[in-house]
Amino acid sequence: KSTDDLALEAIARAEGVTVEDLKEYQQFWQDLESLQNPETNESVVEELREIFRQIIAERKKQTTSSRLPVREGEILAKPAEAVIAIRAGEREPAVWETVEQKEKPRELFGDFDVTVVADRSDSMKGNKAMEQRRAVALVLEALKDFADDLDDWRPELAYDLNVRTEAWSFGGEAEVNVLKTLSTQLSDRERVAVYKELATTPGNNTLDFLALEAIAKAIPDEDKAMLASRTLKKVIIVMSDGASDDPTRVQAVARTLRESGVAVLGVGITAKGQPVVSTYAPDGMVCERVENLPTVLGALLQDQLKDLLLKKE
Numbered sequence: 001k002s003t004d005d006l007a008l009e010a011i012a013r014a015e016g017v018t019v020e021d022l023k024e025y026q027q028f029w030q031d032l033e034s035l036q037n038p039e040t041n042e043s044v045v046e047e048l049r050e051i052f053r054q055i056i057a058e059r060k061k062q063t064t065s066s067r068l069p070v071r072e073g074e075i076l077a078k079p080a081e082a083v084i085a086i087r088a089g090e091r092e093p094a095v096w097e098t099v100e101q102k103e104k105p106r107e108l109f110g111d112f113d114v115t116v117v118a119d120r121s122d123s124m125k126g127n128k129a130m131e132q133r134r135a136v137a138l139v140l141e142a143l144k145d146f147a148d149d150l151d152d153w154r155p156e157l158a159y160d161l162n163v164r165t166e167a168w169s170f171g172g173e174a175e176v177n178v179l180k181t182l183s184t185q186l187s188d189r190e191r192v193a194v195y196k197e198l199a200t201t202p203g204n205n206t207l208d209f210l211a212l213e214a215i216a217k218a219i220p221d222e223d224k225a226m227l228a229s230r231t232l233k234k235v236i237i238v239m240s241d242g243a244s245d246d247p248t249r250v251q252a253v254a255r256t257l258r259e260s261g262v263a264v265l266g267v268g269i270t271a272k273g274q275p276v277v278s279t280y281a282p283d284g285m286v287c288e289r290v291e292n293l294p295t296v297l298g299a300l301l302q303d304q305l306k307d308l309l310l311k312k313e
Helices: 003-015 019-033 044-059 079-087 127-156 188-197 208-218 221-228 247-259 275-279 290-308
Strands: 064-070 096-101 111-119 162-170 177-183 232-240 262-269 284-287
Touching: 003 019, 003 188, 019 044, 019 127, 019 188, 044 127, 044 290, 111 127, 111 177, 111 208, 127 162, 127 188, 127 232, 127 262, 127 290, 162 208, 177 188, 208 232, 208 247, 221 232, 232 290, 247 262, 247 275, 262 275, 262 290, 275 284, 284 290
Parallel strands: 111 162, 111 232, 232 262, 262 284
Antiparallel strands: 064 096, 162 177
């Protein structure tokens, strides 16, 4: 056996998965990394990563900011123009540079949780299940990269941020399950488990409201307090291919979650997911192909990410 084969076997043993499952997921992810957004011809994975990279760039230490040209300042930035302006009779020419201290924003979240909720109802069979499986993997992997980048840049961050992810599923009652627990990690064991679970769609119903109710109930009091104090940003992304069994009940639990500070977003998988738009209004959109996921998520997350950035409108 080659060194790579032996290393893969060691990883599989440590993670409690088979070598075959690990290889299958790795091939699946390699295929995803080669996907391109048809609108931009850019890598889908890179576009998703870029959505979150701007947050890191905004949080890097910047103790001062410079403005020029100004009429008063500490540095003479344009000496030649100063001479010309003074000779022309201008008493206070705008030729100076001033350095200002950058203020910390009054509201800035320190923790960011994303919950992905996937549809395992029978209607998802075939291409829709594959598209959803790819979409879930893209979100989880992009956020794991985001968390890793934060770890690398943490010494350089002026304002820290912690990222956690979790995954749930729904269908019938039996399919309302946690696929990945809420944490900063994404292990190979979790990758394989989510990948394999989303390959099956045995549910005879679309009980998305049960998953949302369970997620709401599972939020600990500590997180509720952080949501109220605006130190935690929590986003739930529900994926589905069609109509809920009870849209009114979905809207009721979504309203309760939103009122507590949790964002609830709906992504319709393939063109048949159009009912998601009205069920999860005003935060529902259709993603006809996984290649369009960065565009769809970017639009849905635009307002949600503003509170993670230093820039304030």
